[in-house]
Every structure is written in structure tokens, then in C-alpha cells.
Amino acid sequence: MARGRLQVYLGAAPGVGKTYAMLAEGQRLRAQGADVVVGLVEPHGRRLTAEMAEGLETLPRRRVVHRGAVFTDLDVAALLARAPGIALVDELAHTNVPLSRNAKRWQDVEEVLAAGIDVITTLNVQHLESLNDVVEQITGVRQRETLPDEVARNADRIELVDLPPEVLRRRMTHGEIYPPDRVAASLTHYFRVGNLTALRELALLWLADRVEEGLQRYRAEHGISAPWETRERILVGLTGGQEGATLIRRAARISARTPGSELLALHVVSGEGLAEGSPPALGEQRVLLESLGGTFHQMTADGVAEALLGFARAENVTQIVLGASRRGRLSSLLRAGVGRRTIRGSGAIDVHIVTHEEAAGPVALLRMEHPVRGIGRRRLGAALVTAAVLLPVLTLALTAARGGVGLAGALLLYLLAVVVVALVGGLWPALAAAAAAGLLADYYLVSPRHSLDIARGEEILALAVFVAVAALVGTATGTAARRSYRAGRALSEARVLSRLATDMMHGQDLPVLIERIRENFALTAVSLLVRDTAPAGEARWFVAAGAGERPPERPDEAEVEAVLDDGLTLAARGRGLNADDYELFAACGAQIGMAWTRGRLARRAAETDTRAAAERTRASLLLRAGRELRAVLHGADDALARLRHEGSSPDQERNRLLASARSSVRRAGRLVGALDTLSRLQGGALGLALRPVELSEVLTAVLDELGPGGHTLRLLVPDDPPDVIADAAHLTRALTALAADALRHSPADEPPALAVKILPGRLAIRVSDGAGSPGAPGASDGAGARTEGIAQQLARELVEAMGGTLTPAGAPGEAFSVRILLPTVAGKPES
Structure with missing residues (x-):
């Protein structure tokens, strides 16, 4: 089955009319005979939007109950069953209600597209993941709902929906976007003219990049190598010599005169022309280039001019900036320089030759290779x-x-x-x-x-x-x-980089990788420095990883440094490095930088997963707590209602109803207490004092907590059980919660049981209802018939926090049975 096509209406800001445009497109396609269905539309109370949806078939929304409230969302199953030709789905970046089929609406849309259904959807530019932090800086509002850029970039068609800021603010004052009570705050905060102008520019730039990707793909598919001047691209050829800064500034001035142009720089690694120069100078020029908004590129090639022209044609470059030749007259007569060869092969690309102080004078000599290089x-x-x-x-x-x-x-x-x-x-x-x-x-x-x-x-x-x-x-x-020297040097460099890459693949930590670099170059100390900008604008450095004696804490403390990124530097002390060693040092640093970046991304992903899992657990917990509390309060309410309507009932019946209501209220209080304890436990605010605890003291406290109902609990405890390592108060709370749960599920003539068994180094405590034979605590550990309730979850998390385990241990006929294993002070023979 062919995949459906995705069309996105991209809004520069809320209220520009992207939903209206989507519905208008749906009406146009329906008029042409297409099978169009509205999967979900959010009109937000806007009359014109609601009117535009009239006449289109609309699927009923899926109803979801969450935290006692009713929500409606896209019904993916109904949409797939209906299988229309085109589906209209609003707000692609929307987050679905917890426990839904998918976490995000764009994942719902992916399912629909995979089923061969075309989808027309809407998206605001502030919801794109890559622009999230920029939008926050502009508007001061952090967008919680984001969408991976790749989802939008893979759309078959994207249309920008935009309005001038003045028009959008006028719509806002007329009440066409937000209710009247939100207009004043919105106009003075998010919908300021400056904010809206910046958001428009972000949307245009992002869309221009996607158009550029499509243009490059079209040129590649049709074998077009001649540059198309759709956008000015200025390429600077860098040698690593001192003239590089002059060339970069000159190219930046050319780029500044052409709005929307792009600045690039290329360094060709070869044995001639542009390959000469020092790596430190190249690093400084790269920083200068990036500060001016340019991008640095490097490639290896035999011919410098050919590499420049090949790169220029691949990137659709329109102008090339080169420095005047540093070669003398004799050398120029023997062979044409890079500039002359570039001009001869440039074709439609303009080539600028810029003079500089390093250009060859009338007495310049033929550059000869260092006589000692390779000999010693x-x-x-x-x-x-x-x-x-x-x-x-x-x-x-x-x-x-x-x-x-x-x-x-x-x-x-x-x-x-x-x-x-x-x-x-x-x-x-x-x-x-x-x-x-x-x-x-x-x-x-x-x-x-x-x-x-x-x-x-x-x-x-x-x-x-x-x-x-x-x-x-x-x-x-x-x-x-x-x-022979170069071959040996290349082999040595390959071995160093290979060993470093192997260590990275095996998951070695950053300090180990830094130590490898220190050993390879015989340095005293090496450190990876990360720059952090303080609120006042002052740059602060901290050591991400270091090796050796007193690793540098700032770049100015180092004798050798390699700038890996705008805020990442590999710094070293011990000895100076020649040009070849520095180049290898910078290459190792680049791998270290990638390892640090991947590690940071992995940590962020792990934190996100942990937070998501905690949110899911919290949502599930609150859902179960709500169900249990409703049942408990319903029992109390029922007992009180019967008391009110049966005022003349016998005292025995009244006492029973009062006892039932009181029991329900107490159970509700225990549930609220359990929720509070769980919240503090999951938030790390619950302190534990682990020490040897006598089990008899804990069981006595449990019976006291249970009240009159605790007298029916059967205790099967061996003589002189060993002390367990636990927090006495929290162990009491866990056992009390389990015993109370077991009491509720036990028949009147079969009280629950708490059985203890001594194992090597551990103590097994089994709590079960009276529906089946309590048996021995070591009976078969099958899966209990009941799902885990609040009491059981509270007990499990408390026991696990104390180093123990809690697992279901249901025997045939038992509705409730759990087994706790706790470490003991000194093991005793099994009994």
C-alpha cells in the first residue's frame, strides 16, 4: 500500500488563519469530488473557522476521562476504519491525553499516512523542536509541545500562512483570536510587534531552508552542475596563512551587501597552495568566520583549484574569494597558481582575487620544502x-x-x-x-x-x-x-585515531579518552573545557573531563589548545606541538567533542525518558487513587444516607452503619496518607533510617494501627526470628497497608494471615487474605488475581527503598497475596 501524502499549513504565529486555510482546502477538494473527512478541528470559538467546516463530514471525537475530567481527542481507530481519501487533522504538535494510543498527534498522523490516507494538517513555527529555544528567547514563553523537525521536513507540501503584525494585532483586538479577557495580556506580551516580526522571519528562514533542500535534490536528480543564482553564496578559500582573516572580512562585507546571502569557507588539505599554513591560524579563522555567520568546511584533494570548483558547484556557490598568490615570479612561470586555474575553470562563478600583506613581492623566491622534513x-x-x-x-x-x-x-x-x-x-x-x-x-x-x-x-x-x-x-x-616519513606519519596518526575511536565504541568514559590523548602526545595534563555564558555576559569555563597533573581550567592556562566548537576547547600543558602533531591533536579533539556531545544528548534523552516514566507512573497512580477514593467515599456516603433515612432503626443497625462510615473515612484518610508518602518517596524527600529492627516490635505496632480488625489477623511467626535491616516506621506502614488490604478481601469466617519464614540471609513475610489456604510463605509464586492498588504500591516502594523486594505470591483461591523479602542482620538456618 502506497504511503499517504502529508500537506502542512505552517503558521508564523497563532491566529494567522492556518486552520481556516486547511478547511478551505478541504472544501475545494470536496467540490472536486475528493473523499474528505474532518478527523479533528480546533475552531477555538472562532465563528469563521466553524462556518468553513460546515458541509464537511466530521468524525466523532474519542472521549477520554483523565483525573476526573472528560477530554476529547482524535479517534485514530475510527479514522482508519472510515479510510477516507483525505483527512483533515488540526494541530500536528498537540500532546495527547495520557494513556492514549500515541503520546503525540503527529504519531497518530504517521499511522494514518502509513494506511495510505492523505493528511492535511496545521502547525505553528514555535512548535518546531530546532526553533524552540529561539522562540523562548524572543517571546519569553517556553513551548511545552514540540515536534521533531524531520516530521515537518518530510511533508510533501508545506504552505506558509502569514499576516502582517499590525493586521494580526487588529484581529486580536476585534476578538477574532482570543476571548476578550485574554486580549490585553496577549497584546502586551506574546503578540508584541517585535515578537510577531521575529516569528515571521523564523518561519520564512526555516521554510527557505526546506526549499533549498528541494532545489538541491532537484539539481542532483537532473544532473545540473551550473550554479543557479537563487541565493548569493560566497565561498572563501583559506590556506591557514595570516591572510585568512583579511579574506574572511572581505567576503563578509560582500555578503552583507546582499541580504539573504550565505558565507562559506573551504580549506583544502593537499600538497600545494591552499594546504599551506598553520592549524592554530586555521582555528582562529574558523572562530572569526562563525562569529560573522559563516560556516567552515574542509576536504582532502589532490588539486586545490579543482576541489574549490567542485565544492562550489555542489553548493551552488555564486562567488569565490581568493587571496593573491604568494608564489614568486619564477614559480608562477613554471606553473599556473591556484587563482589562475580557478579563474580558468570557474565558468559562471565570479572569482575575486584580494590583495594582502602576504602576497609575493618582486623578489619572492620559489618555496622549497623544508630540507629536514622526512630526514631528521x-x-x-x-x-x-x-x-x-x-x-x-x-x-x-x-x-x-x-x-x-x-x-x-x-x-x-x-x-x-x-x-x-x-x-x-x-x-x-x-x-x-x-x-x-x-x-x-x-x-x-x-x-x-x-x-x-x-x-x-x-x-x-x-x-x-x-x-x-x-x-x-x-x-x-x-x-x-x-x-617514507609521510607514510609512517600517516600510519601513526591512523593508529592513534583508530585506538581512540575503538575506545569510544566500547563506551569508555571521557576521562579515559582524555588520558589516551595525554599519553599519545606525552603531555603533562589535558582537559576538555566547556564555556558557559553567565547572565551578565561573562564567559565562564568549567572542566568537563581532565587527565594528568593540574589540568588547565581555562584556555589561557594551556600551552596548546584546539577549538572544537564555539563553546568547546581541548586544552593541554606540557610541551609545544609541531604543525603535524597539532593537526593530529585537533583531530583527536574533534572525536572527543563528538563523544561529549553524544553523551550530553544521551543524558538528556535518559532524563526525558525518566521524567516521562515518572509522569506515566504518577498519572496511573492518581487514576487508581481516584477510583479507590471514589469507592471509599461512596461507601461512607451510602452509610450516612441510610442513617438519615432510617432514623428509627435499631441501635445495632445504627451502630453498624456508623462503624461502616467511620471505617470508610479512615480508609480514605489512609489513602490520602499513602499518596502523600508516595509523592515524597518518588520526589526523594522521604528520609530512611536503616537499622536492625525486631520483627516483634513491628508486628505489635501493625496490630495497634489496624485497631479492632487487627485482632482477627493470624500471625504465623517462628520463634526468635532474626532482626531485619529496615526503617521501623516505614516497615510498619507498609505491613499495615498490606494487612488492611487483606482484611478487606477476606471472608468473615476466614481471617487473613501474616506468615514469616526464615531464609539464608533474608526474612520472607507473606500477607494473604483468608480466601484460600495460607500455606507456607514459600508456596508457589504465581501471579495474583488483583491488580496492584495504592496500598500495595506504597508497600512495594517502601520495601524497595529499604533494600527489599515485594512480589505477588497468589496461591489458588487467594484474591490477595504478596511476599516481602528483607535482608537480615545474621542469617539463620531455614525453618
């Missing part, structure tokens, strides 16, 4: 020492041979020495050794000797070829060393 200073020094020793020794040996070895043989030997130097130290020592070997050969082995003059041309050629070959060998060796 020790190997560089060893290569220079090798050249300083090996070349003079070889020269002395060749001179001593006095022509026994020709120039070609001598150059081959020199070449061998240069290869050895290149293998040890790479390019630069090899070039130095090649030049020195050429000079030595010319001075000592080429005629005229002991001079740098060369008489024959073939000797010049031989020396030139020798120097070229030596340079090539040195270059190849240096390149291999650098690649």
Missing part, C-alpha cells in the same frame, strides 16, 4: 660528516694513484660517494657533495692540475653530467625519504 637533523649532520670525510679520502687515494684511474673512473667513484651521502642525508647534502666532488676532480684530476681551468671540452661535459646525475640521485633519495 641527525641524518643530515651524519651526511655532511660523511661527505667531509669520504670526499677528501677518496681524492687523496685518486691522487696517489697518479693517473692509474682515468677521469671517467674517478667520476664514477665520486658518484658512488655522492650516492652514499644521498642515502644518508637526502637531497641537500647530496647536492653539496656533488658540487664539492666536481671541484675536487677539476682541481686535482683535470689538466691543468691544481687549478679550476679545464682544457678539454669532453672533461667539461663529463663534470656537468656527473653533477646532474648526483643531483638526480640526491633528489630521488630525498623524495623517497620524505614519502
Whole structure:
């Protein structure tokens, strides 16, 4: 069965007419022959809305009794049984009455859509989950009913229903939205012009984002790569150099001149152009960009210009801002820079080249890679020492041979020495050794000797070829060393990140993950800092997790810091990190930031689930308490009524009726007391004093509490039972509540029983009515026939708070039977 289509009328504020628009659409579709049914409409007493619903088939609402009041709600079962073509359901974010089929109305609508029924519904922008906190800041009102954005975003059609603030306020003063008694307060609070204007802008921006998603999906489905200038998007290319702040501010000024534009920045990780720069500078530029309303992106690619253009086309960018080249003239002649290649391939995208202080001047040199990177200073020094020793020794040996070895043989030997130097130290020592070997050969082995003059041309050629070959060998060796260094570095980084990700997958706590980072980088202390803005606007920092000796408590106390988010920083002390180590440190920090965010979301979800479960328990408790109280008060009222109408009845009958009324009132008082105790217990306000308690003292207090009826309770207690670990007063209250419940369900000729059995380390107390054989406390633990009442719930929660358990233990024929297990001071043999 095909899923139904969802159409949403999105209101910028209450009263703009979204329900009226939904009904008007329903009337239009009905006039075209569609099968339209009103599942639920909330006219809120508005005459025009009610008139628009006339003529549409309307399903009866489901009636729900909650806390003694009658509520009406959407009848999902009736709507599914009717199976219309189109259903009109108002207020998508509405919360259903407790114990309903679904907790939220949007979940009801999901069921209807899954059944193949189209749904037209309404929604106010303040009920969207992502905008909830923003709406609260604007209006000062916290919306209790929220809707996941994904539900609205998945709608097949969304229409914005809006009115200018002045028109909406005029409707309010005419009484078309709220009753007269609420108009003045609403106009001075929620419906202020500023509030309504801000809500309109929120609705328009949210809807614009959804339209943008649809546009991107359409472009992808139809293979459209050329930018469509539906909105100006300015992309900044960042290298991580000092010019980045200049480029960001320049792009922000361009964006500010075009309302509704979007600012983005891209850093390409590669071996050329935009990959140069320092990670700390990139972090500062990212903070600056986000403070100006932009978003930062990073990607890895071989070609920087190609990556820039690919990203620009994917994001429908209309303008690109790049810095002027930092390359010198010679380098630019050898190969076109990123700016020139971007301009050549930009097509319809405008490219701005911005000058800055870091741009190359007329004497700028070709940027060369650091000679030590990948080789190490020790190997560089060893290569220079090798050249300083090996070349003079070889020269002395060749001179001593006095022509026994020709120039070609001598150059081959020199070449061998240069290869050895290149293998040890790479390019630069090899070039130095090649030049020195050429000079030595010319001075000592080429005629005229002991001079740098060369008489024959073939000797010049031989020396030139020798120097070229030596340079090539040195270059190849240096390149291999650098690649080996990079490969080892990449493997090391992958292992570090993999270990950290594995620890996260295994659910390690944040302090353990922080300790991993501290150990990997040999730091003294590391901490994850979270910024909290005080009411006065002052930024305060607190340590979410730390490791090591005296972890930094503020970013300015750290020697190394990585900004993970606007309010999240990974700070460390101990030693400075080079660019490569810092980049890995920031990557580890990003994973830590994600772990912290996921943990916070999980804690919030758990708290929400706990609160929801508590609310459900409280609602169920109050519902049962209401039923029991009504039954008790009805009994008292009945007894008093009979007393009034039977004034001349015998004294014995009058006494019986009075006793019945008094018993009912006392039972009602116990129920109210039980509710009070349960409320304090669930709220954590009920104190417990656990200590060894003699069971005989508790049972005596129970019989006193039960009054005359307690004398019929049968006690089956072994001699000298061990003391239990409990709170005497609360254990007395629990047993009294259970015994009173058992007395009410026992026949007159079969009194209830309280039986005690000693188990290893525990004491079993079983309370049962007199309907069946009390048996031994260890009898079969079947499910009792009765549902748990207030007395039983109070007893169970009190016993569990004292470390015990309370379970049903119904034997055949028993309507009420429970078993309590409590820990004892010292176990005795089972009896």
C-alpha cells in the first residue's frame, strides 16, 4: 500500500488563519469530488473557522476521562476504519491525553499516512523542536509541545500562512483570536510587534531552508552542475596563512551587501597552495568566520583549484574569494597558481582575487620544502660528516694513484660517494657533495692540475653530467625519504585515531579518552573545557573531563589548545606541538567533542525518558487513587444516607452503619496518607533510617494501627526470628497497608494471615487474605488475581527503598497475596 501524502499549513504565529486555510482546502477538494473527512478541528470559538467546516463530514471525537475530567481527542481507530481519501487533522504538535494510543498527534498522523490516507494538517513555527529555544528567547514563553523537525521536513507540501503584525494585532483586538479577557495580556506580551516580526522571519528562514533542500535534490536528480543564482553564496578559500582573516572580512562585507546571502569557507588539505599554513591560524579563522555567520568546511584533494570548483558547484556557490598568490615570479612561470586555474575553470562563478600583506613581492623566491622534513637533523649532520670525510679520502687515494684511474673512473667513484651521502642525508647534502666532488676532480684530476681551468671540452661535459646525475640521485633519495616519513606519519596518526575511536565504541568514559590523548602526545595534563555564558555576559569555563597533573581550567592556562566548537576547547600543558602533531591533536579533539556531545544528548534523552516514566507512573497512580477514593467515599456516603433515612432503626443497625462510615473515612484518610508518602518517596524527600529492627516490635505496632480488625489477623511467626535491616516506621506502614488490604478481601469466617519464614540471609513475610489456604510463605509464586492498588504500591516502594523486594505470591483461591523479602542482620538456618 502506497504511503499517504502529508500537506502542512505552517503558521508564523497563532491566529494567522492556518486552520481556516486547511478547511478551505478541504472544501475545494470536496467540490472536486475528493473523499474528505474532518478527523479533528480546533475552531477555538472562532465563528469563521466553524462556518468553513460546515458541509464537511466530521468524525466523532474519542472521549477520554483523565483525573476526573472528560477530554476529547482524535479517534485514530475510527479514522482508519472510515479510510477516507483525505483527512483533515488540526494541530500536528498537540500532546495527547495520557494513556492514549500515541503520546503525540503527529504519531497518530504517521499511522494514518502509513494506511495510505492523505493528511492535511496545521502547525505553528514555535512548535518546531530546532526553533524552540529561539522562540523562548524572543517571546519569553517556553513551548511545552514540540515536534521533531524531520516530521515537518518530510511533508510533501508545506504552505506558509502569514499576516502582517499590525493586521494580526487588529484581529486580536476585534476578538477574532482570543476571548476578550485574554486580549490585553496577549497584546502586551506574546503578540508584541517585535515578537510577531521575529516569528515571521523564523518561519520564512526555516521554510527557505526546506526549499533549498528541494532545489538541491532537484539539481542532483537532473544532473545540473551550473550554479543557479537563487541565493548569493560566497565561498572563501583559506590556506591557514595570516591572510585568512583579511579574506574572511572581505567576503563578509560582500555578503552583507546582499541580504539573504550565505558565507562559506573551504580549506583544502593537499600538497600545494591552499594546504599551506598553520592549524592554530586555521582555528582562529574558523572562530572569526562563525562569529560573522559563516560556516567552515574542509576536504582532502589532490588539486586545490579543482576541489574549490567542485565544492562550489555542489553548493551552488555564486562567488569565490581568493587571496593573491604568494608564489614568486619564477614559480608562477613554471606553473599556473591556484587563482589562475580557478579563474580558468570557474565558468559562471565570479572569482575575486584580494590583495594582502602576504602576497609575493618582486623578489619572492620559489618555496622549497623544508630540507629536514622526512630526514631528521641527525641524518643530515651524519651526511655532511660523511661527505667531509669520504670526499677528501677518496681524492687523496685518486691522487696517489697518479693517473692509474682515468677521469671517467674517478667520476664514477665520486658518484658512488655522492650516492652514499644521498642515502644518508637526502637531497641537500647530496647536492653539496656533488658540487664539492666536481671541484675536487677539476682541481686535482683535470689538466691543468691544481687549478679550476679545464682544457678539454669532453672533461667539461663529463663534470656537468656527473653533477646532474648526483643531483638526480640526491633528489630521488630525498623524495623517497620524505614519502617514507609521510607514510609512517600517516600510519601513526591512523593508529592513534583508530585506538581512540575503538575506545569510544566500547563506551569508555571521557576521562579515559582524555588520558589516551595525554599519553599519545606525552603531555603533562589535558582537559576538555566547556564555556558557559553567565547572565551578565561573562564567559565562564568549567572542566568537563581532565587527565594528568593540574589540568588547565581555562584556555589561557594551556600551552596548546584546539577549538572544537564555539563553546568547546581541548586544552593541554606540557610541551609545544609541531604543525603535524597539532593537526593530529585537533583531530583527536574533534572525536572527543563528538563523544561529549553524544553523551550530553544521551543524558538528556535518559532524563526525558525518566521524567516521562515518572509522569506515566504518577498519572496511573492518581487514576487508581481516584477510583479507590471514589469507592471509599461512596461507601461512607451510602452509610450516612441510610442513617438519615432510617432514623428509627435499631441501635445495632445504627451502630453498624456508623462503624461502616467511620471505617470508610479512615480508609480514605489512609489513602490520602499513602499518596502523600508516595509523592515524597518518588520526589526523594522521604528520609530512611536503616537499622536492625525486631520483627516483634513491628508486628505489635501493625496490630495497634489496624485497631479492632487487627485482632482477627493470624500471625504465623517462628520463634526468635532474626532482626531485619529496615526503617521501623516505614516497615510498619507498609505491613499495615498490606494487612488492611487483606482484611478487606477476606471472608468473615476466614481471617487473613501474616506468615514469616526464615531464609539464608533474608526474612520472607507473606500477607494473604483468608480466601484460600495460607500455606507456607514459600508456596508457589504465581501471579495474583488483583491488580496492584495504592496500598500495595506504597508497600512495594517502601520495601524497595529499604533494600527489599515485594512480589505477588497468589496461591489458588487467594484474591490477595504478596511476599516481602528483607535482608537480615545474621542469617539463620531455614525453618
